[in-house]
Amino acid sequence: MRNHFIVNQCLRDQSMKRQSKMHQFMGKLCMKNQCMIQQILRAKPIIFCIDAIRMKLMVKMNHRRQVAERWKGALVLEVQKIVTELSKNKGMYDVHRSSADMAEVDGPKGRFDVILSERSCSCRKWQVIGIPCHHAAAVICHMRGSNWEDYVDDHFTVTRYKKAYAMEITPLPDKTMWDIEDLNYVIKPPRQARPSPGRPRKKRIRP
Structure with a gap:
C-alpha cells in the first residue's frame, strides 16, 4: 500500500521532473536491501559488518547476472508482466487517432491525449514511470505491428539490467x-x- 501511495503522490506533484523514472517494484527492492542490512548489523564490529555486506552483494550480483542470462525478451521480467497485463485491458478504452503518433483515449476516468513520439500522456503516469500507462497501451495495441520495446524506457531493458550488474566483486580471503x-x-x-x-533528582517546572 505504501508503494502505491508513493507513486500516486508523485503523479499529483506537478513540479516533478519529466525525466524521473520509478515504479512500485523499486520500493520492494529497497525494503529487501534494508532488511538484509539490518540482519547483518546486529551486534557485530563495523569491519565485519562491511565484509558481510560485501559478501552479500557479491553473491546477489552474481545471481542476478545468471538470471539475466536466461531472459529471452528485450524487457526485464517484471516489466514484461506489466506489459502483458496492460494488453488485456485494452477493451476498456476507446481510441480516436488524429495522426500516426497522436490520439485521444476515452476511458473510465475521462479522456486523455497520448503522443507516442514523445512518450507522453496527459495523465502523466507514462512520463513518471517510464512504462506506458493504460491510455498509451490502448493506442499501442490499436496499432498493427507495434513493438512494446519502442515505448518502454531503456532503464527497463535487459541490456541495461546486465550493464548494472556487470561489475564483479573480488572475493577476499579469511x-x-x-x-x-x-x-x-x-x-x-x-x-x-x-x-x-x-536517587536522581526530579526536574520540576517552576510556575
Missing part, C-alpha cells in the same frame, strides 16, 4: 590473512558517562 597496518596510535572506545550515585 580475516586471519588480512594485512594489518600499524597506525602508530590506539583508538580507544568512547567514554561512557557514569550515572551519579543516589
Whole structure:
C-alpha cells in the first residue's frame, strides 16, 4: 500500500521532473536491501559488518547476472508482466487517432491525449514511470505491428539490467590473512558517562 501511495503522490506533484523514472517494484527492492542490512548489523564490529555486506552483494550480483542470462525478451521480467497485463485491458478504452503518433483515449476516468513520439500522456503516469500507462497501451495495441520495446524506457531493458550488474566483486580471503597496518596510535572506545550515585533528582517546572 505504501508503494502505491508513493507513486500516486508523485503523479499529483506537478513540479516533478519529466525525466524521473520509478515504479512500485523499486520500493520492494529497497525494503529487501534494508532488511538484509539490518540482519547483518546486529551486534557485530563495523569491519565485519562491511565484509558481510560485501559478501552479500557479491553473491546477489552474481545471481542476478545468471538470471539475466536466461531472459529471452528485450524487457526485464517484471516489466514484461506489466506489459502483458496492460494488453488485456485494452477493451476498456476507446481510441480516436488524429495522426500516426497522436490520439485521444476515452476511458473510465475521462479522456486523455497520448503522443507516442514523445512518450507522453496527459495523465502523466507514462512520463513518471517510464512504462506506458493504460491510455498509451490502448493506442499501442490499436496499432498493427507495434513493438512494446519502442515505448518502454531503456532503464527497463535487459541490456541495461546486465550493464548494472556487470561489475564483479573480488572475493577476499579469511580475516586471519588480512594485512594489518600499524597506525602508530590506539583508538580507544568512547567514554561512557557514569550515572551519579543516589536517587536522581526530579526536574520540576517552576510556575
